Amino acid sequence: xxxxxxxxxxxxxxxxxxxxxxxxxxxxxxxxxxxxxxxxxxxxxxxxxxxxxxxxxxxxxxxxxx
Numbered sequence: 001x002x003x004x005x006x007x008x009x010x011x012x013x014x015x016x017x018x019x020x021x022x023x024x025x026x027x028x029x030x031x032x033x034x035x036x037x038x039x040x041x042x043x044x045x046x047x048x049x050x051x052x053x054x055x056x057x058x059x060x061x062x063x064x065x066x
Contacts, residue, residue: 008020
C-alpha cells in the first residue's frame, strides 16, 4: 500500500493527492447517507450486480435489507 501511495503522489503531486483523498472521503459520506435513508438499488444496477451480490451474500446484510 505504501508503494502505491508513493507512486500516486509522485504521479499527481501533493495537490492531486489531497484532491483524491477528498473525493474518496466525499464518496464514502454520500454512500453512507444513501444507505441510511434506505434508498433502494435501481433495478438496472440490481440486475447487473446480482451475481457478485449473491457470491458475497450482500443481500443478507442488514444495510441491504433497509
